[in-house]
Amino acid sequence: MRSRVAVTVSVLACCFFLLAAAEAAPQKELNLLCWVSYEERSMLEPFEKKYNVHVKYKTFVSDDQMYALLGSSKHQYDVVTLGPEYVEKLHKIGRLAPLNAADYDFKDYIKPFQKFPLCWFDGKLYAVIDGYGANALLYNTNHLTAKDVETYDILWSPKVKGKVGIWDWYLPTMGTLSSALGNNPRPTDLSQQKFQVLDQKLMKLRPQVAAIFGSPSELTTAVANDQVWIVPGCGEWISAIVREQGKPVDWAVPKQGGQMWIEALSIPNDAPHPDVAKLYVQWMQTPEAQKLKSERKAYNCNVPNKKAYDLMSKAHKDALKVHNEEEAIKLIDKLAVRRLPSQQPETTWQDAWQKFKAAP
Amino acid sequence: MKIHLQPLGLLHPLWQFGFYLIPVAMLCTVSFWLLQDFQPKPALDLQNYQQLLTNHVYQQGLFSSLKLALAASVLSVVLALPLAFAITFAITDRFRRFFIFALLWPFFSNYVTRMFSMQLLLGEQGVLNQVLLKLGVIAVPLKLLYSEFAILLGLLSILVPVSAMIICMSLTKLDRTLLDAASNLGASKLQTFSRISFPFALPGALGAFMYSFIVSIGDFVCPRILGGNQVYTLSILIEDRMKVNDWPMAAVLGVMIMVASLVVMSAVLYGFTLTPTAMFAQRQARQNES
């Protein structure tokens, strides 16, 4: 008898506890489809507190995944982070809502990003840029010198055999290798012949590879633990984190140039909470949010809002190699804007990547 | 005895049917679909299976997975057998529960975190290399991580505990008086082991092999975290295909894994019937009937 009472009481107590936990949730919701790092507490907490919103998120580690997830979803996501190179593709299948440019503040943005061509279609704004970085070369300063990394050829030298780290996404890595072959300023716009050359060069890189990493943080750990000495397609976004931990790592843009990756925010046309989505995008443009974005734990980046640089520490700006608008523009001039392959279907590049991964 | 399959008895099979068999059947139908513009479209096409036979990347994946799974399964049984014997025969009853707990507890710690810890242990600046360097056993750090060796180590850490328990369970059927009788009749330790104890462990060993194969052929954590994608297994292939929404091809690979598991399972079940204990039981049953 007593045991039955005890069981009933504990069950009721559990129910109350669960109900209370559920009711403590705030009123508004935001569903985020984003790169890893947007979900970090430092990024979400200020926004959640300011607007009393609960942010739910689904993360991915490559824009291919983003495209697959967004394409197969319905009324699921409010804000999606993407590279502007995907804006045209998504706009074609009608997935993105046009934004009211007057709602968003670009006056503190550096010149190249105030009206970035890839974000506009038919005179309408579809994506708001909130970060950028380099796909160039990251290297360990204990084993390699600045002279070694003046050219990408170091990647194929016996000096780094078994010490090359690769990030598991075809676009930045193959794009950077294409830059290495001198195809800038359009490294992904290749004739069939040039693509064959790139494919062969890629396969020649395989024996040099230590490992292929599925996420930025696995790459970061390997770089920090000396498993990997050089990473093509990488740049300040990993180097800054590892340097701040006191490891001997730096990054450089070799003479052949590199690619520039850009992060932007878009609102899908079937967003369940478009008003909260607008608040989020507006907030991400503010100097405070931009500074937080630059210093995320998963990977760092440069940011378009120049006022954010006034809030950053000198050490961080040194690691990013950008202290003001002038230096930002100098960096951008060395890099080609990353775009999707134009002369071959994406699947050709993806199949070449799969072949690269599968090779013994 | 009569068969009474009244509704309540069907509950469990219905659950498995509804939540497992139907999904797997769906998977098989999707394997015949086509991928158009990154979205799967219903069709009845053998194109994906043709790709499996012609594209050497998929064959490479199948071969790597099978090689890894077989190696892991054999090693797991070989390493678990002495453990099972140790637990059953070398430990007194008082301490047995403690040792079983110590064996199983690491297994129930979080799998992914444990693999990341192993990454740090096996790295070039890791503990293992540091110890070996200090002891002077090696001059240069060993390249242990991002190799088949590291994957096998990771797999064995989850396979060996459960394999040992499976073999233990079949060893419990061994009647201890048989061992006493054997030694009374003058059998040496080796004879007792090979003709009495070991045959009782065989069904367990086969069961452990089957469990190890099923777990290792489907594992995608170890090849990625400890293997660094250096060994291209079917599980990595499936993940890659799913990343680009290629459900049809992923389904085909899933069917391949299922077929491989079924083949191994059938071989193991056939092996069960050949074990001495099973043959003995069959002989008994035949004697009872006559």
Place this chain on the structure above:
Amino acid sequence: MKVSGTLLLRAYLCLALVCLAVPVLSMIWLSFDANQLPSIPIRNYSLHWYEEVWQNPDIREGLINSVIVGLSVAALSVLLGLVSAYWLCRRLSARMSPLYVSIVSLPCFAPLLLAGMAMLMYFQTIQLAGNIGAIIAAHTCYCSPFALSLIRLSYERLNPELECAARNLGAGNFRTIFMIIVPQLWPALAAAAMLSFLVSWDEFVMSWFVGGFTKTLPMVLYDMIGSSYNPSVNAVGTVVTLVSGVVLFTVLVLSQRSQTAKEARE
């Protein structure tokens, strides 16, 4: 000769236990590393990762989800296992029982990767994907055969005459099961429940496929590792391991109890 054989086996056992324990112990050790990027040896120790973990709402949500899933799976598995054990031992002929057991244990005979993929497609079609119910259903498929085998072991030793007597006195199926069988079987039932909870607690593969926004603790850990690997991951891992240890210990104690109860009856 006899001594050295036993000694060798014991030494091997201890060696194996040490090798298996090292990754877990280093995970616990690293959770106290003050440095963000984990590396050995540790220079500064700190408890602040545990603080961070405690304040992280994602981890709390993952923990609550894991507990809800674990408890539901335990309840469902024991229910299914009990009913199946009853039918296997009392109602099915000897020829049908291997078939019944095979059908019921099917999910255990194929890799979880396959089950996860298939269930994801299935749940997306029936609009149940990303729901906590989907995770519970998936885990129950995998855990219920374990519950069945544990319960069946004890059930076979029960005295069938008690049930016959109950039926003669007018008890139906439900009454027989819940008033006669359950009180006798409670250690085995509790052990089965805890084992199902334990397996579901650590289950990662199926949850990763089937859960979407709903995250169990292993999924939260995997996401954390993917985004920024720091010792707070190890802190959560340590807590998870401690809970698993407690539950595992209870399972072993309870199965020992049902074993001694079985022997006492014989």
